[in-house]
Amino acid sequence: MALIVQKYGGTSVGNPERIRNVARKIAKFRAEGHQVVVVVSAMSGETNRLIALTKEVASNPSPRELDVVVSTGEQVTIGLLCMALEDIGVAAKSYTGAQVKILTDSLHTKARILNIEDAPMRKDLDGGKVVVVAGFQGVDEHGSITTLGRGGSDTTGVALAAALKADECQIYTDVDGVYTTDPRIVPEARKLDTITFEEMLEMASLGSKVLQIRSVEFAGKYKVKLRVLSSFEDRGEGTLITVEEDKNMEQPVISGIAFSRDEAKLTVTGVPDKPGIAYQILGPVADANIDVDMIIQNVGHDGTTDFSFTVARGDLAKAQKVLEGVKAHIGARAIESDSTMCKVSIVGVGMRSHPGVASQMFRTLAEEGINIQMISTSEIKISVAIEEKYLELAVRVLHKAFGLDTAA
Amino acid sequence: MALIVQKYGGTSVGNPERIRNVARKIAKFRAEGHQVVVVVSAMSGETNRLIALTKEVASNPSPRELDVVVSTGEQVTIGLLCMALEDIGVAAKSYTGAQVKILTDSLHTKARILNIEDAPMRKDLDGGKVVVVAGFQGVDEHGSITTLGRGGSDTTGVALAAALKADECQIYTDVDGVYTTDPRIVPEARKLDTITFEEMLEMASLGSKVLQIRSVEFAGKYKVKLRVLSSFEDRGEGTLITVEEDKNMEQPVISGIAFSRDEAKLTVTGVPDKPGIAYQILGPVADANIDVDMIIQNVGHDGTTDFSFTVARGDLAKAQKVLEGVKAHIGARAIESDSTMCKVSIVGVGMRSHPGVASQMFRTLAEEGINIQMISTSEIKISVAIEEKYLELAVRVLHKAFGLDTAA
Numbered sequence: 116m117a118l119i120v121q122k123y124g125g126t127s128v129g130n131p132e133r134i135r136n137v138a139r140k141i142a143k144f145r146a147e148g149h150q151v152v153v154v155v156s157a158m159s160g161e162t163n164r165l166i167a168l169t170k171e172v173a174s175n176p177s178p179r180e181l182d183v184v185v186s187t188g189e190q191v192t193i194g195l196l197c198m199a200l201e202d203i204g205v206a207a208k209s210y211t212g213a214q215v216k217i218l219t220d221s222l223h224t225k226a227r228i229l230n231i232e233d234a235p236m237r238k239d240l241d242g243g244k245v246v247v248v249a250g251f252q253g254v255d256e257h258g259s260i261t262t263l264g265r266g267g268s269d270t271t272g273v274a275l276a277a278a279l280k281a282d283e284c285q286i287y288t289d290v291d292g293v294y295t296t297d298p299r300i301v302p303e304a305r306k307l308d309t310i311t312f313e314e315m316l317e318m319a320s321l322g323s324k325v326l327q328i329r330s331v332e333f334a335g336k337y338k339v340k341l342r343v344l345s346s347f348e349d350r351g352e353g354t355l356i357t358v359e360e361d362k363n364m365e366q367p368v369i370s371g372i373a374f375s376r377d378e379a380k381l382t383v384t385g386v387p388d389k390p391g392i393a394y395q396i397l398g399p400v401a402d403a404n405i406d407v408d409m410i411i412q413n414v415g416h417d418g419t420t421d422f423s424f425t426v427a428r429g430d431l432a433k434a435q436k437v438l439e440g441v442k443a444h445i446g447a448r449a450i451e452s453d454s455t456m457c458k459v460s461i462v463g464v465g466m467r468s469h470p471g472v473a474s475q476m477f478r479t480l481a482e483e484g485i486n487i488q489m490i491s492t493s494e495i496k497i498s499v500a501i502e503e504k505y506l507e508l509a510v511r512v513l514h515k516a517f518g519l520d521t522a523a
Numbered sequence: 524m525a526l527i528v529q530k531y532g533g534t535s536v537g538n539p540e541r542i543r544n545v546a547r548k549i550a551k552f553r554a555e556g557h558q559v560v561v562v563v564s565a566m567s568g569e570t571n572r573l574i575a576l577t578k579e580v581a582s583n584p585s586p587r588e589l590d591v592v593v594s595t596g597e598q599v600t601i602g603l604l605c606m607a608l609e610d611i612g613v614a615a616k617s618y619t620g621a622q623v624k625i626l627t628d629s630l631h632t633k634a635r636i637l638n639i640e641d642a643p644m645r646k647d648l649d650g651g652k653v654v655v656v657a658g659f660q661g662v663d664e665h666g667s668i669t670t671l672g673r674g675g676s677d678t679t680g681v682a683l684a685a686a687l688k689a690d691e692c693q694i695y696t697d698v699d700g701v702y703t704t705d706p707r708i709v710p711e712a713r714k715l716d717t718i719t720f721e722e723m724l725e726m727a728s729l730g731s732k733v734l735q736i737r738s739v740e741f742a743g744k745y746k747v748k749l750r751v752l753s754s755f756e757d758r759g760e761g762t763l764i765t766v767e768e769d770k771n772m773e774q775p776v777i778s779g780i781a782f783s784r785d786e787a788k789l790t791v792t793g794v795p796d797k798p799g800i801a802y803q804i805l806g807p808v809a810d811a812n813i814d815v816d817m818i819i820q821n822v823g824h825d826g827t828t829d830f831s832f833t834v835a836r837g838d839l840a841k842a843q844k845v846l847e848g849v850k851a852h853i854g855a856r857a858i859e860s861d862s863t864m865c866k867v868s869i870v871g872v873g874m875r876s877h878p879g880v881a882s883q884m885f886r887t888l889a890e891e892g893i894n895i896q897m898i899s900t901s902e903i904k905i906s907v908a909i910e911e912k913y914l915e916l917a918v919r920v921l922h923k924a925f926g927l928d929t930a931a
Binding site for chain 1: 543577580589592594601602603616622667
């Protein structure tokens with residue numbers, strides 16, 4: 116008998132039929148003797164519907180009241196799922212975030228979990244009940260409803276698993292696991308049986324949408340055994356996210372290839388090549404709440420240099436405006452921009468012990484005539500910024516070059 | 524400066540535009556220096572939408588979980604109204620029933636209020652905020668969400684007014700007050716400036732839908748000054764529901780005429796005329812959860828008698844079945860039924876001091892050839908059961924006969 120936390124996303128509970136389906140899935144785990152805590156999202160489309168309502172009522176909705184409205188989405192789902200469970204003879208009890216209580220700070224719409232009371236849930240579990248908890252929400256010290264931000268239901272699942280010391284946290288989604296890359300681009304992409312937290316974090320931060328990044332951080336921190344599974348397929352082990360890399364196997368050097376479209380590059384040309392220039396350029400950008408990703412400062416000549424960085428394409432216009440505002444002050448010649456960039460990254464804990472991975476990547480791209488415009492690296496990841504038109508080609512050739520096409 | 528509790532029903536907050544409209548109405552009261560507590564229902568149609576969802580998920584939804592789902596309707600409205608208020612510069616704070624906390628018993632879907640904590644609301648009011656409370660809901664001693672049953676938002680409003688010792692509880696609805704009778708039947712019907720709680724209770728129990736009957740009982744019990752107003756008209760004093768009849772004025776004998784369609788009559792013929800027969804007939808009917816309204820036992824002859832009573836038309840088939848089951852046991856000859864009955868009632872505290880009201884009513888109906896089939900009376904009400912086809916005629920002639928057509 117194990118204690119399992121299961122999280123079902125908005126698509127998995129998207130209509131009454133699917134909710135009844137999830138109830139049957141849970142009933143099987145109960146029949147096998149497991150204790151089950153279930154975390155659910157709002158039915159798909161519901162959160163957007165509620166947000167649209169708020170925008171019709173107020174131009175700039177108060178964050179506290181936004182949380183009051185939006186948190187009802189998950190509250191509806193917990194009630195419906197409990198009814199569906201009881202309808203097939205499975206005892207169940209619903210909990211809102213406040214009822215649990217999932218104590219958070221007071222940063223409405225993006226609150227962080229501070230503490231979870233596990234005793235009442237444990238009592239229900241020991242009494243043979245399935246505990247169904249509203250994801251994405253909590254309550255602050257004043258009793259106000261808070262939400263954890265988009266995708267926060269994953270975080271709720273992992274946090275509950277940590278608080279209850281669950282044997283496993285299963286994240287049910289519409290894919291059956293984590294893949295070496297997006298199968299829509301590389302049909303040969305394979306599902307990974309395991310991936311490390313570090314790799315998963317890099318994959319998630321690079322645009323792989325399977326899990327919310329905060330939930331992965333949380334799971335890594337509290338050593339929660341995390342598994343990604345499909346809610347639509349009846350069996351399959353999904354992908355297990357592990358703390359340690361598997362020492363018993365011949366690990367491939369690279370676990371996966373992530374990418375993100377919608378990158379843009381800004382170049383500030385002819386700036387004085389002197390200390391402090393990076394801060395003078397990036398300070399105002401950060402103040403405008405724009406995330407900067409990759410950064411390059413060219414070697415200077417004639418006492419000036421060019422300074423380039425990438426931002427999300429949606430932030431390009433705003434970033435340009437910020438730079439035009441400080442251009443004179445920093446003594447730059449011009450602000451140039453390129454809105455057709457993308458980023459391709461190879462990720463793998465194996466690269467720690469395998470030198471030459473970077474050069475293999477660069478050679479593979481060079482052989483296809485793909486020009487690398489920027490590079491950034493971490494201990495287990497190498498990212499390159501390239502022209503967007505090369506994205507699919509780059510992912511395909513790298514997937515093949517690093518042996519991901521063949522079965523492990 | 525007064526403390527006013529205002530309740531807005533589902534139609535009044537039926538869409539974002541109307542919510543903004545209610546916000547402007549509240550802003551005026553604030554501008555006049557009043558402290559305002561607002562109780563809101565779910566947006567019209569929302570409760571039905573949620574109940575429909577539950578029926579798609581489970582054949583017999585658990586009452587506890589039904590309350591979890593349905594209570595989200597009012598939660599959405601409190602958040603939206605607070606946003607709308609803040610959007611026009613009025614400080615506001617929303618409270619769910621649990622946040623207030625409105626403590627109820629654990630009878631899910633029809634809970635009763637046990638206690639209301641007024642201190643936190645009072646603090647917000649003193650801090651200049653409008654307090655917006657979700658109607659229809661509370662929380663039980665275990666922290667489970669409860670609902671008060673349909674129309675319970677009126678009860679929430681009155682209960683808050685009592686707990687806060689408010690100067691007035693204003694119920695905003697889609698009519699501008701309580702009328703002498705339904706203006707769709709008698710165009711000459713007049714809005715009453717005042718009506719006593721006793722009269723309002725009789726009117727409500729007889730089908731006048733302006734206020735939920737429990738809220739009127741509650742207001743009477745706790746001496747809450749209750750006023751019914753239109754949320755769509757900008758001014759107007761509505762109808763004030765008073766504890767005492769107005770001694771200074773020449774009160775009309777009758778304040779209003781109520782009616783209910785959908786009555787049905789059952790007659791058990793040829794039963795032995797002996798003690799206990801009423802219980803033998805009505806006991807099984809009550810056990811089947813059927814409300815019996817008017818009852819007549821004819822004078823017996825030949826040792827047998829006929830026993831008649833009315834039920835809601837929807838209960839007729841069920842009641843017939845019950846009676847057929849006990850027919851042999853009680854020695855009855857036959858069960859007869861008439862499904863085309865209605866009930867017309869005259870209501871007025873004035874009849875206490877005016878004998879002859881009943882005979883005036885009966886004479887008026889007789890003059891129109893309307894046969895009275897059953898009669899029931901209370902201290903301030905006389906009801907008659909008549910054929911449904913005479914309903915409009917009866918209401919019209921009584922309205923005229925008791926001087927209600929002319930302005931007070």
